[in-house]
Amino acid sequence: MIDLAHFRKDPAFFRAAWSDRGVNVDVDALLAIDVQVRELKLQGETTQAELNGASKAIGQAAREGKDVAAAKETARTLGDRVRELDAKRAGVEQQLVERLAVLPNPCLAVVPKGKDAADNRVVSTWGTAPGFAFAPKAHWDLGPALDIIDFDRGAKISGSGFVALKGMGARLSRALVAFFLDRHTRRNGYTELAVPYLVQPQMMYGVGQLPKFADQLYRCPDDDLMLIPTAEVPVTNWHRDEILDLAELPKQFCAHTPCFRREAGAAGIGTRGMTRVHQFDKVEMVWLTPPERAESDLLTMRGHAESLLQELGLHYRVLELCTGDTGFSSCHTFDLEVWSAGTSSWLEVSSCSDFGEFQSRRANLKFRREKGGKPAHLATINGSGLALPRCLIALIEANQEADGSVVIPEVLRPYMDGLERITKTGVGGRGSGAG
RNA sequence: GGACAGGUGCCAGAGUGGUCGAAUGGGCACGAUUGGAAAUCGUGUGUACUUGAAAGAGUACCGAGGGUUCGAAUCCCUCCCUGUCCGCCA
Incomplete structure (x- = not known):
């Protein structure tokens, strides 16, 4: 597996390295998927944080004997949203992982360039x-x-x-x-x-x-x-x-x-x-x-x-x-x-x-x-x-x-x-x- | 293969629905104390990802994967592993 962080920073390096190996890689598509994954992840986690806060409040309120039916209802909606975002993210992320898993290691600079x-x-x-x-x-x-x-x-x-x-x-x-x-x-x-x-x-x-x-x-x-x-x-x-x-x-x-x-x-x-x-x-x-x-x-x-x-x-x-x-x-x-x-x-x-x-x-x-x-x-x-x-x-x-x-x-x-x-x-x- | 019992942090071990990333003890690190050490006291002690210039913030992880729930280490299901006994066997 390549270093994803390195790949984001210097896609040109990988593009050249894979080309030297004779492997054709759609680098731009990879980068785009990666961005998408991170966006969905951020959204999902933010929503999850909201839900966690809401759940905590419900627990608190329940202990104080307050009515929590309405709060539960909003929390349930948040939960649905989390699951939705998560499923979406998982789908896109799997695409990314599958693509990355078949990409070879870039050769070191000392390795002679050649075809076969x-x-x-x-x-x-x-x-x-x-x-x-x-x-x-x-x-x-x-x-x-x-x-x-x-x-x-x-x-x-x-x-x-x-x-x-x-x-x-x-x-x-x-x-x-x-x-x-x-x-x-x-x-x-x-x-x-x-x-x-x-x-x-x-x-x-x-x-x-x-x-x-x-x-x-x-x-x-x-x-x-x-x-x-x-x-x-x-x-x-x-x-x-x-x-x-x-x-x-x-x-x-x-x-x-x-x-x-x-x-x-x-x-x-x-x-x-x-x-x-x-x-x-x-x-x-x-x-x-x-x-x-x-x-x-x-x-x-x-x-x-x-x-x-x-x-x-x-x-x-x-x-x-x-x-x-x-x-x-x-x-x-x-x-x-x-x-x-x-x-x-x-x-x-x-x-x-x-x-x-x-x-x-x-x-x-x-x-x-x-x-x-x-x-x-x-x-x-x-x-x-x-x-x-x-x-x-x-x-x-x-x-x-x-x-x-x-x-x-x-x-x-x-x-x-x-x-x-x-x-x-x-x-x-x-x-x-x-x- | 069958029957029981278990799997929680570096280790031991608590925790049976919210205040638990997780008590307590040990270990380890740093500091205090000491001529030096032991003992003692204090502080600290996971990983991964996302976000951020950074400080920090967020999310996940209590064998694995699903499920119930507003909320799961804790309840349910499936699987894996370990221990003990029985069976079988190189």
Whole structure:
């Protein structure tokens, strides 16, 4: 949610910002509705004040034994008037709220202007693409050959877009999660949370998933709950409706959860294998921080995500998204893309975003700069650290050998009972594909 | 899932139709007292919105949403949550 007061003061800023994002907004209509709401509110409250005064007088008179029939009659008329104004106001206000709810966060001035992904800026590139003396395979060949990824059974059980892991594939996935969480909690000061995967619709609204992206969410209508598309949803809402102290900021949380996405409309485009699936595991980092720190904290957090890829030895690049490609709630986003050696393409494994106060206004996240001071909205920042299936893809593709086996990076071996290599041969024991 | 009991301010806890944004106690903040502290005393201590240059004024909020009434924390309805017991169960 944008800052309404700011919008009234400087509509030109928002007009330009939304235009940069490629969103067409009738700013004048919005302003007009806002004025109307406030006029009706003022009238309604003034009338209510009158009614309150009249009611008080009636109570007084009644206690003194006076006749209050006539006074009641006028009060009743006032009451009708209040209800009338209130209903009118509510109607107009709902229009305003509905319109505002689908307007994106203005990007920061540093964000490169652009139309779509083609205009994103490459900030840096780390490492080099691995070279092979043979034709490297894509994960959709490697995985099934090693019997660690099972596309057919995933689809059999839940339909297209669902993937299953088996044996050392499942183990490797678990190792990555454990490795990520350990780095965040032990090295970078994050507090780990284990959160519900089904949440109430308001939580989705709080981070900006609703109302605009309802078609991307799985829902359980009988219970009015929705499956989270990212841990961002429950974690960002952790301190909802609270007022934090400056001294306890920034809050740094991490959480591992499965993520559920309908990916409506995405079928057929770059969906081969498990680069785009309906359910995947991800470790998410979320910061709650004072707004003035947000941008520097964003860089810190991005560094945390990058260090994981570096430790895994994976070639990646950092993109700064342009205005046209930046997500709805974000005002500044960096994407981390890892190299897929099997398909010679970049895969997004992390998106690190500064949301400013946009989510805080929606989720009611506040803090106090000093005791007795006025509550102010927090800034929220989040980023993947990291998204599993694509890391797993990059990992096995980059570390494959001519015989189809996959070398496990040093940092993961402690999580794999010291296993150095995943091979097809062998059943049971160390080095087993079946685990 | 069934039966009871509850949900009030930072916390505890009063309040069963008007004088209640809400007693009292605790906590916290500031001040007095003290060599310093404890104790004691005094003052203060919610959020949001509207209006106003400001001081201030107004409105709403006692789990949520409806209803009755001139007037609701208080009465009625629906729902949610918590506790206890029973049932079921990973």
